[in-house]
Amino acid sequence: MNLIEEIKKRSIHVDKGIQEMLPITHPEELYKAARYLPDAGGKRLRPAAVILAAEAVGSDLQTVLPAAVAVELVHNFTLMHDDIMDMDDMRRGMPAVHVKWGEPAAILAGDTLYSKAFEILTNMDNDPLRIVKCIEILAKTCTKICEGQWLDVEFEDRGTVSEKEYLEMVEKKTAVLYGAACKIGALLGGAPLQVADQMYEFGRLIGIGFQIYDDVLDIVTPEEVLGKVRGSDIMEGKKTLIAIHALNAGVKLEIFGKGKASKAQLEDAIKKLEESGSIEYARSVAVSYIHEGKTKLNILEESPAKEILLAIADYMIERSY
């Protein structure tokens, strides 16, 4: 099975769905700003998870396509607002929305994606009770994402962050949307709540693994693949699982949070993190989340969709960027 191809087969429908369900209408510039990031692509892992969860419980793409689009719009809404808060000026290789259109526009474009996501969910041809349940899941997920981003911003100003606090932040900021994607797909696909709950756990656990592994990639990926210098998280003083482990192990990283460092200083810091086992520790935690997540799919019968979901889980810790 070619994972990228399997995702692509589904994401072309998501791309088309975004164009149809979020048309560029009056006032045009608002909708252009709202469509800018969704149109720029991304891996579409979350909408693919919605669709695959539905397929894995015996349903199909068409039944859940609006929900897949809604989840992708929520993801893009969080990117737009996060980029303002984090003052990140680039996204997907392009200027961020707030750089191109200004902050008020980026706030409004994000707010528009938010309401459109809920509107799209109400327009589905499905059992109203299941629709209400899915809206509840998405709304609660959005609240948790706000909590996660709040914690992430707050951690920047904190001297130390515990592993437990870090994991809570990662779960809320990243993992719950994967959980919601899988659960919503399963529910709209007709699965009983018990199955849908396991699907949520699958998404949540691999989402945590995904984010932890992202921090590993920042350090182990060669510059030419990463597209930026290795170890930028160390310079920025990000309290990743690697940094938390190293600090607890008494590793002294002179450049941590200093904002800049020479290549030699970075290489030296990375060497220390290797010696302290901090990188290996984070990798092993990521791997164990992925493995635990995969066991949750034991509740499903064998199917091509289940195989693809398992492959997505593996991809989380096998990808190179």
Next chain:
Amino acid sequence: MNLIEEIKKRSIHVDKGIQEMLPITHPEELYKAARYLPDAGGKRLRPAAVILAAEAVGSDLQTVLPAAVAVELVHNFTLMHDDIMDMDDMRRGMPAVHVKWGEPAAILAGDTLYSKAFEILTNMDNDPLRIVKCIEILAKTCTKICEGQWLDVEFEDRGTVSEKEYLEMVEKKTAVLYGAACKIGALLGGAPLQVADQMYEFGRLIGIGFQIYDDVLDIVTPEEVLGKVRGSDIMEGKKTLIAIHALNAGVKLEIFGKGKASKAQLEDAIKKLEESGSIEYARSVAVSYIHEGKTKLNILEESPAKEILLAIADYMIERSY
């Protein structure tokens, strides 16, 4: 009937509902920021409209209280984000959320109110089909509010704005939430769609009248009642219906959009607007919207709630601030 008392009777339940449905939980500071504006009060006209619409179709407060809270949270969410965009540092006599907590916090607190509003709607004890319909109405309304705010921001940089454009902006930015409040209250109260649609029109029309009259109050209200200097809209160059009428009538307002003016210059400008009939024109347009709105309630049988809704309509153009 004492209108303020009738609203108060209902809004105390809304106040309590906000505390229960949006508890201050972890991370506490996020929820404190989210609760800051809702707790500061305001007239609570929108949640009162939800409740009164339900009562007017034979239902009661308890049936629609969550929806009333949801509508009030959406209103407060728009205030938080608008204050960032408009760089308004004061709200309800207090520092705005972005002044007290910073912009990232104000964006997140607003986003949290947004998702909580939808979450609360999903938790109601009502027919799921009606709940889905109400979520759809609220989501579409939020999209329109974004469009309205976008137009408002855009108008600032424009030389001229037509009366039609101004009315579109006012309808979207302010009136549709009144329309949604009334329609949602009626629908959850068990009214047929045809009645609920008339309730929407009532809310929409009096909402437009409310906003136009707001611009009149900025000019005709004595400083000691308004709490700020009369005519600040003229100084700021706001394209209100009064300004649009005056510009079309060829009135020359030297201080328009200049940012500051002496008291004598302001008085002179106000005198010119009186002579050109621009203030009277805006007032008459506001009055006619209110009158048209009130006729929409002909579809309802007589009831105390209907009387209060009619009194709210009159209040829109009889209030002094």
